[in-house]
Amino acid sequence: MESSIPNRPDPDGSAQMPAIDLSILNSMTDGDLEFIQELAETFITDTSMRLNHLRQIVADEDAEALRREAHAIKGSCGNFGATYMAKVAFQLEQFGADGKITEVRAVLNSLEAEFERVRKQATDLPRAA
Numbered sequence: 001m002e003s004s005i006p007n008r009p010d011p012d013g014s015a016q017m018p019a020i021d022l023s024i025l026n027s028m029t030d031g032d033l034e035f036i037q038e039l040a041e042t043f044i045t046d047t048s049m050r051l052n053h054l055r056q057i058v059a060d061e062d063a064e065a066l067r068r069e070a071h072a073i074k075g076s077c078g079n080f081g082a083t084y085m086a087k088v089a090f091q092l093e094q095f096g097a098d099g100k101i102t103e104v105r106a107v108l109n110s111l112e113a114e115f116e117r118v119r120k121q122a123t124d125l126p127r128a129a
Helices: 020-027 031-059 062-082 082-099 105-123
Strands: none
Touching: 020 031, 020 062, 031 062, 031 105, 062 082, 062 105, 082 105
C-alpha cells in the first residue's frame, strides 16, 4: 500500500474543491435544507467523537480498532459528501488492516485537518427559514 496521503486538488490551496460535495447531500435529502442541517449537526457531533476515539486508538496502538473506526468514519464521510475526507479515512483503515499502526500519525493529522474544512463548510450551509 502506498503510504502517501491522497493528493488534494490544487496543492497550494488557492482553488481547493469544496470539502463537501453538495450534490450528494442534495440528492440524499431532495434539497430539504432542514434535513441537511440536521445531517450536518449529526455528522459534526459524531465525527468529533470518532476522531477523539481514533486518537486514543492510535495512542494504544490497536490496529484492529483503527481499521474498524476508520471504516466507520469513511462510511459516514461518504454518505455526507465529504469525499476527500473519506479517502483519507480509507487510508487509515488500510493501515489498520495491514497492522501499520505506528505509521498513521501524519494521515491522522490530515484527517483532522480535513474534518476542520468539512466542519467549516457544514457550518456555512444554508439554513431553512
